[in-house]
Amino acid sequence: MTQIHPVILCGGSGTRLWPLSRKSYPKQFVPLVGHTTLFQASAQRLTGGEGLDFAAPMVLTNADFRFIVTEQLAAVGIDPGPVLIEPEGRNTAPAVLAAALHLAATDPEAVMLVAPSDHVVPDTAAFHAAVAQGLKAVRARGDLVTFGIMPDRPETGYGYLRLSARPDGSGAAVPLDRFVEKPDEDTARAMLADGSHLWNSGIFLFAVRDILAAFEAHAPGLMAPVRAAVEAAKTDLGFLRLDPAAWAGAEDISIDYAVMEKAENLSVVPFSGGWSDLDSWAAVHEQSAPDAQGVARSGPVTAIDCRNALLRSESGAQELVALGVENLIAVAMPDAVLVASMDRAQDVKQAVTALKAKGAAQAEQLPVDHRPWGWFESLVVGERFQVKRIHVHPGAALSLQSHHHRSEHWIVVSGTAKVTVDDEVRLVTENQSVYIPLGAVHRMENPGKVPMVLIEVQTGAYLGEDDIIRYEDVYARG
Amino acid sequence: MTQIHPVILCGGSGTRLWPLSRKSYPKQFVPLVGHTTLFQASAQRLTGGEGLDFAAPMVLTNADFRFIVTEQLAAVGIDPGPVLIEPEGRNTAPAVLAAALHLAATDPEAVMLVAPSDHVVPDTAAFHAAVAQGLKAVRARGDLVTFGIMPDRPETGYGYLRLSARPDGSGAAVPLDRFVEKPDEDTARAMLADGSHLWNSGIFLFAVRDILAAFEAHAPGLMAPVRAAVEAAKTDLGFLRLDPAAWAGAEDISIDYAVMEKAENLSVVPFSGGWSDLDSWAAVHEQSAPDAQGVARSGPVTAIDCRNALLRSESGAQELVALGVENLIAVAMPDAVLVASMDRAQDVKQAVTALKAKGAAQAEQLPVDHRPWGWFESLVVGERFQVKRIHVHPGAALSLQSHHHRSEHWIVVSGTAKVTVDDEVRLVTENQSVYIPLGAVHRMENPGKVPMVLIEVQTGAYLGEDDIIRYEDVYARG
Structure with a gap:
């Protein structure tokens, strides 16, 4: 197999999903739909599967998110494959190329499935069946396979895949005719009617060799810098950091533009199992099983006489009450609240830009x-004082610092800390405290x-x- | 004078102004309009005044609010008169009668002005002029004077005062013909048109004797229990606690029903200086100087393409973003958020009832x-731990307790604490800490x-x- x-x-x-999704902790790391x-969910979708054999997932991410990636995989019991730091x-395009080159070094025959981390695909079995269909096309013809979503509305926000023929219902891959840019509404309606235009999901399956x-044929300029970035990559606490200098020479370009729109051997597996890229709160509303009045709730929410509304209270401790509202998005967090008309869901970015312009930390940062x-x-944060809750993973250590x-008072409320203050090292456990005078060189570790x-x-x-x-600093920070 | x-x-x-106004800290103690x-503002309105001589204000409140009352008066430099605890x-009716009886004991000739603590009257000079007009009627004829608000809309939410004649523009008191219950909309329109129906403000001026x-004539049953409650009242840290047993025998009734609607010697001072009882968020919106699009904001609020909206972020640290909303009330607090259609402002009580039914503390309690x-x-609040910020007034002391x-760790971050732990008493100042073991008898004081x-x-x-x-416990708690 x-x-x-x-x-x-x-x-x-x-x-687009502010305030829940922020630059410091974006939507892929948040339980937006389900638990x-x-x-x-993306990683779980790519394990197991009838008749499929998935390797441990490779993850491409950035330095800020690398520990979130490993923690979140550990929390659902998935051992990660290589984690590449961009x-x-x-x-x-550079990301996929880096992944392909890294795989080629150990297994030139490998087949890779590229998937975004922030999409919703509710029916995993249907998705696996589609992957199996794609695999046939990869093996039989060396196709670059894309997955095309059967549209259920004349969507103008997505690019389309025009097939060379209507899908025959077998689920088999169909050769691609061409890519279609985001259409206007009339074009979208016509494409919905003719049955041979599917949404471009951004999910791909192909052999590393192919x-x-x-890339060699259509984006040769990317090869040298990305190859150099992979070859000069440094292993760091189990992560693989691509070489920054080489990486900086790679063009900033999508795989669609760089390769897919130019390649000839493309085919599309039609997929009708339900899919969303959650590109706006309106999409989240749609995926959140709204009730008969169109109201979808999450967290401690009280809704009275509401219609067509997404009502979310994210912290679990903040009561959100909605009274007689309609076509409304309300997302409550302790440090930030969004209320938006449902038909303005696409413009949440504007709000974030406005917040950034006024210097509000909430534009990009979470309190955690x-x-x-x-x-x-x-x-x-008070006048001349601040109180923090600090959570240290087992075996982890903060930098030695001053x-x-x-000055700092530390009170351990759970677990055991190993605390260094100048020349003294001691264990401090629940309900014990330590004082760190101004200027003292200190470190906090969790030896437990x-x-x-x-x-x-x-x-x-x-x-x-x-x-x-x-x-x-074991994490090599400045 | x-x-x-x-x-x-x-x-x-x-x-009605939940989540800002809660049972534990209701709207009169909140800066809803202005600083x-x-x-x-109610207390300030009843000091000074051209040609008027106001005594120190008497306040009727309950046990839970008594220290809020004295702190808030101190904060604006007003020495309170007697503070009576109901x-x-x-x-x-019982409250006004208790006040009258208390005043009669020291000054049978006193004139009293009864005012709610939660109304907005923007033009203090106009209000003082109205009080001066009322005083003439009190002195000349022994009238019970009410203040009638000249209506500017066919309001169906208030009771009306029907005058015996249209106000002549002099501002002088006009004899009352009769009280009118909350009208339907047609009646309200007719009353607005005829010019001799004013809103009943609930503000009164009369001589204690009158x-x-x-009360003797129209509500004689109240006299004995309220008199007993005043006579058996106990002085407690400067407050006057009405006797609970006697007070329990007093009927729960408004002064309008008990006395005013039956008395013959009523006159009304017409008032057109602007007034609101802030009985809903829609009223707060109206009093908050909305911009040309009808948007009124308070706190860190970003509004994009909004119309006719009240947007409030109460904590100062929570960003509220509104995008394309219309006819909306949004009030954000870290522990609770309200979004309501402007035309459902009168139904916020329903929401509070629903919250109470589900046992949410936010229905009645603030985090502070x-x-x-x-x-x-x-x-x-975490697993087996909790962190509190504690603010102790100068000279105040918590109870001696265990x-x-x-166990508790105390870290002083401002000022100086006098701390008792079992037999030891010591001063603890900024950046120092104390440990209170489980079971230790301890007390915290602010000697500074x-x-x-x-x-x-x-x-x-x-x-x-x-x-x-x-x-x-110096505050005599159980």
């Missing part, structure tokens, strides 16, 4: 800040097998994150 | 909990001249407020 290497593209940072995150986002040949060692959250302007949680109370005239001198 | 004794009724706990609270709310005579000694706020199930703020980290299996044994 041919093994399929899943390649999950996980570097995106969309703003797992979109990324976790030094900066260069769109899908896609490398296509993820770090290699765990995460922290500011609970309150501060010029603040369970998460360690502590409350940090900072006092001082200046409490910014940049008042830090790092002496040693 | 006749001295006027303001009597401010401050025991209400309206739910002072409605209660502070053991339970019995509507306005109102007592009116006010106590006699200051206030506290839960910053985070806990069965939790500035507020003391500390962070309390509790750990233990049970962290409820009811795990407390009180040994001594």
Whole structure:
């Protein structure tokens, strides 16, 4: 059986689902539909499967998200394959090429399935059946296979795949005629009616050998820089960091533009099992099983006499009450709230731009800040003090550091900390505290097998994150 | 010059302005319009005044609000007169009668002005002029004077005062013909057109002697229980607690029903200076100076393409973004958010009832909990731990107490605390900490001249407020 290497593209940072999706923690890492995150669901979709053999998933992401990736996979019991760190986002063509080159080095016969990490595909069995159909085309003809979504509405927000013939209902791949750019509404209606235009899902299946040949043929300029970035990649705590200098020379371009629209050996597997790229809150509304009045709720929400509304309270502790509203999106978080007309869902980006312009941290940052060692959250910032909750993963350690302007009180509330203060090292457990005087060189570690949680109370005239001198850092930060 | 004794009724706990107004901290204590609270503005309106002599305001409130009352008056530099504590709310008739009886004991000639604490009257000079007109009627004829608001719309939500003649424009009091119940819309239109029907504001001016005579004549059953409640009242930390047993015997009835609708010597001072009882978010919208698109904002709010909307973010730290909404009320707080159609503003009570039914604390409680000694706020509740910010007023002390199930770490972040732990008493200042072991008898005081703020980290299996044994309490709590 041919093994399929899943390649999950996980570097995106969309703003259309603000305030839930932010640059610091974008939508693929959030449980938008159901209880797992979109990324976790994407990875789960690419395991098991009747008659399919999936290798451990390769993930392409950026440095900020790398620990989120490994934590989220661990949480659903999936061992990751290689995790490639893109030094900066260069769109899908360099990412797919890097994945292909990395796979080619160990298995030139490999078949790879490229999938975004932020789509919803509710019917996994149907998806696996489609993959099996694609695999036939890959093996029989060396096709570059795309997956085309059977449209159920005249959507103007997507590109289309024009097939050389109508799908015959067998599910088999159909040769592609050509790509169609996002249409106007009349064109979209005509395409919906004729039955041979499918939405371009951005999911691909091909042999490594075939896609490398296509890159050589259609995007030869990408080969040298991406090959150099892969060859000079550095292993770092289990991640593979592509070489930044080489990577910077790769063109920022999508795989559609660079390769797919030029290649001849393309075929499309028609897919009608349900799919959404959740590109707006309106799409989330649609995927959230709204009730008979069109109301979809998530979290502690009370809705009275509402119609056609998406009502979400994200923290679990904030009550959202909606009274007599219609065609409304309301997303509540403790630090930010969006209320938007349903038909303006596409314009949420504008709101984020406006917030950024006024300097609001909420435009891009969540209150919880993820770090290699765990995460922290500011609970309150007062005059000359700040209180944080700090969560340290088992075995993780913060950098050895000191501060010029603040003292810190640490109270362990869960697990055990190993604390270094100047020359002294000691274990501090639940309900014990440590004082870190201003200027003392200190480090916090979790030597245990369970998460360690502590409350940090900072006092001082200046409490910014940049008042830090790092002496040693296992995560190689400055 | 006749001295006027303001009597401010401050025991209400309206739910129509949820989530900002809650039972634990209702709308009169909130800066809904402008920078002072409605209660502070009410008290300020009843000081000074050209040709008027106001005594220190008497306040009627309940036990839960008594320290909020004194703190808020102190914050605007007003020395309170007597603060009478109603053991339970019995509507306005018993409250006004208690105030009259209390005043009669020291000054039988007193004139009293009864005013709600939660109305907006933007033009204080116009209000004072109206009071001066009322005083003439009180002195010349012993009238019970009400203030009637000249209507500017056919409002169906208020009772009306039908005058015996149209106001002549002089501002002088006009004899009342009769009270009119809340009308239907046609009747309201007719009353608006005829010019001799004014809104009943619930503001009254009369001599103590005259109102007592009116109670004797029209509500004699109230006299004995209320007199007993005043005579048996107990002084407690400067407050006057009406006797609960006697008070329980007083009928729960409004002064309109009990006295005003039956009395003959009523006159009405017409008032056209602008007034609102802020009985709904729609009324707040109207009083909040909406822009040309009808959008009124408060706090960190970003509005894009909105029309006719009230957009409020109450905490100062929560970004509220509104995109393309119309006829919408959105009120954001970190623990609760309301989105409501503007024309459903009158039904916010329904939402609060629904929240109460599902047991949500947000129905009635704010995250900040006010106590006699200051206030506290839960910053985070975790598995076996809780973090609080505690603010103690200068000179105040918490009870001497112990806990069965939790230990506490206290870190002072502002001011100085005097801390008792079992037999040891010591001063703890900014950036110092104290540990309170489980079972230790302890007390926290603020011996200083500035507020003391500390962070309390509790750990233990049970962290409820009811795990407390009180040994001594200056505020006489159980």
